[in-house]
Ligand SMILES: Nc1ncnc2c1ncn2[C@@H]1O[C@H](COP(=O)(O)OP(=O)(O)OP(=O)(O)O)[C@@H](O)[C@H]1O
């Protein structure tokens with residue numbers, strides 16, 4: 002946990018030292034004197050070790066340095082103003098994605114090897130295969146440009162602005178959870194206890210939802226970590242395409258402009274987020290059902 | 303007592319598999335009477351479970367019941383819709399599976415698992431069903447059922463779980479109970495307790511039971527009649543006494559020889575030689591032919607019919623044909639014959 | 651009660667039978683157990699989706715590689731005077747594929763407008779620099795595939811040994827190696843890749859390295875898990891007891907048993923690498939001009955998307971097709987190798 006984060010921030014820091022190019026966008030126009038002044042101002046003229054210590058102490062205090070590009074704003078402030086839209090999109094996408102995915106997975110499993118299974122599975126494969134930026138552009142073209150139902154982009158229309166980007170982001174978790182639940186549910190539907198439930202005369206839907214659903218869905222938390230990670234990735238392109246002023250869009254901008262401190266800050270933020278999600282998954286694992294620990298154990302080994 | 307609750311006639315069941323059609327059940331016929339226990343024995347893969355699952359029509363998707371009829375209380379089970387079947391399953395006919403460790407839903411309270419069939423079939427209120435569930439738990443011998451009804455399956459021992467499975471099966475007072483190796487996964491003392499429980503229930507409710515098992519010791523304890531299955535067929539059927547003391551089919555002989563008994567402890571334990579038969583290309587003669595030390599040429603080419611030995615005793619082997627040469631059964635079987643005649647008189 | 655008529659059985663058959671060896675043998679061997687791979691192959695052939703996907707992939711692969719020698723135009727030749735030409739396919743007279751494009755509501759022959767000789771065809775049109783889209787697409791596909799296959803190969807060379815060693819050694823070494831994996835996998839792949847790309851000089855090798863860096867972890871996990879399972883099986887124990895050298899046991903007995911798992915995992919890594927490469931190029935940190943990959947083509951197309959949508963659709967279509975085919979084929983492979991997954 003802490004080790005992971007420490008390692009990440011240190012490695013990030015070291016890598017940044019090796020970064021080619023200069024953080025000052027308008028490099029050509031700067032004289033050497035100006036550069037020296039700026040380097041001094043940002044502490045970039047000190048020995049690397051000193052810079053490192055400064056930085057790490059700062060990070061521990063929640064100070065991520067200042068952006069070298071965006072009007073000298075503190076990185077933490079940039080994050081604060083931009084995290085709202087990203088979190089909203091992420092949560093909406095995760096909810097839409099998993100709920101729809103679970104439904105699809107159940108339908109697939111329940112009608113295994115019928116046309117309904119084939120079509121839902123195909124849909125899930127499409128969702129998992131078509132790159133989400135292509136999907137995002139499709140959504141934008143169809144619902145915003147052609148039908149004009151929803152805004153093309155920007156974040157100035159409240160909830161309406163969030164619909165298309167959420168959908169675009171949701172496609173990956175949707176596909177992932179649909180495939181995952183399908184396999185889980187097929188396993189569950191072939192299990193002894195479901196056989197016993199059938200032998201008491203309950204119908205297939207009751208079997209699937211009342212007896213099977215919980216057993217199939219609980220293991221879904223094991224892929225929550227990877228799903229969140231892929232949402233992070235997705236947010237970069239989706240926020241860019243829909244011009245959402247979020248973290249992902251900022252990250253892309255910072256990368257393209259060599260904005261050291263912002264890149265580092267966001268890297269640490271992303272890693273922290275993922276580490277927290279993994280931690281939550283671990284806790285859920287233990288809390289939800291002691292049986293899960295057994296299953297998890299046998300599944301991993 | 304002698305009225306028939308269930309009657310199977312020439313039932314055939316097959317499965318589609320990658321290597322071809324598996325003929326798992328090839329013409330099974332038997333009658334079951336009210337309040338009676340019929341034991342179904344035979345080696346692994348002989349089609350015992352498949353036969354029983356056909357009775358409640360709970361076979362996997364690749365299965366088909368190709369031929370024959372199954373009458374439950376005079377009505378043809380095979381003609382019923384899935385919907386009608388659901389109103390029979392759990393209410394009229396219940397089934398208990400082999401492994402109590404996997405038979406219970408791990409994420410559902412045990413009381414709910416018992417209550418749901420009652421809500422479904424008897425239209426009880428949740429509260430009422432829950433009350434009955436607690437009573438049932440007590441009846442199958444779960445101590446502190448007033449407290450433990452809230453527990454999940456993993457909080458119970460194997461024996462207790464099998465009791466809970468029995469409680470689920472009994473929830474709606476079925477007339478027929480099918481127990482598919484209910485005690486195989488349990489240790490010996492627990493086995494005995496579960497068997498006592500089932501006999502007790504049978505006495506109180508008059509339930510008919512089909513009891514599947516590998517264990518002839520268990521058969522001796524529970525069964526009124528015994529059917530011996532081999533390669534998807536019943537090769538011999540009769541009262542428990544007839545099967546144990548007057549067995550006629552060489553396969554039954556083999557089975558009996560492979561059980562250790564007290565009076566022949568010094569004798570070497572017997573194992574039937576050879577491999578189980580191929581059910582994809584069943585032989586046209588007697589399926590046991592190639593493993594049968596007493597095989598006749600007729601067994602090779604012709605399927606033996608049932609020869610009747612008493613009103614209740616039938617065996618399918620050409621050895622019983624009048625033209626067949628007289629063969630001497632193995633010594634331990636002859637001793638069984640002797641025991642029988644000593645008790646009942648009759649031919650030496 | 652039975653179908654056999656007792657009378658019809660000839661008397662001569664009522665003699666004890668001597669079962670011949672041959673017959674017993676037939677009985678014993680008849681449930682033919684096909685070898686594992688032949689069985690799997692048979693199963694996969696039954697899976698129509700997987701077969702079609704495999705064929706599509708092979709076709710794409712052959713065309714992409716073949717286009718090294720048979721490209722309709724040079725993918726890098728810029729002819730600015732021919733920019734944004736619509737598709738024109740000889741013999742096809744459907745608007746949209748005949749050099750006509752809709753301008754202010756009317757179909758106009760753009761090729762005539764731009765003075766393109768009538769013998770010149772751009773099957774899929776041209777981009778803003780007048781480069782032939784089809785040629786660029788073929789070239790881009792080749793590069794994307796090259797990157798993906800190389801990354802997957804690197805995955806193998808890191809992930810498989812790591813997993814094998816970790817699983818085989820077990821105990822403390824395994825624990826340490828697993829901890830290390832855990833720590834690394836706490837870092838979002840996105841971050842790893844982006845950082846790698848920032849540091850290394852831009853270009854194909856850096857992208858391959860960066861992609862391999864994220865892919866090997868899963869491979870190592872999968873291989874370790876399987877190794878742990880297999881190593882306790884009897885034939886391995888026997889080899890150990892007989893004093894076979896560990897390296898020989900691992901290479902001779904364990905690795906072959908892992909091959910199906912490794913193949914399946916690779917089939918999943920390749921599309922992932924294709925996606926990631928496209929993703930990176932799309933946000934602008936991947937491939938640099940004048941190199942093209944499916945990602946850069948989509949990105950280029952996206953810039954002029956509102957007016958010339960086909961510039962984005964074709965590369966988007968190809969990448970989707972490749973991804974879908976790979977995923978379906980990989981799913982099919984998994985089901986075929988592991989039949990219990992599919993009931
Ligand atoms: N779903 C299925 N698909 C294909 N074959 C099957 C299926 N279920 C059962 N069989 C075959 O049917 C035959 C009979 O199986 P069954 O389960 O009835 O045996 P059994 O007598 O109950 O054995 P056991 O004592 O091991 O439980 C076996 O050869 C088995 O391989």
Ligand SMILES: [Mg+2]
Pocket residue numbers: 350351352482
């Ligand atoms: Mg069975």
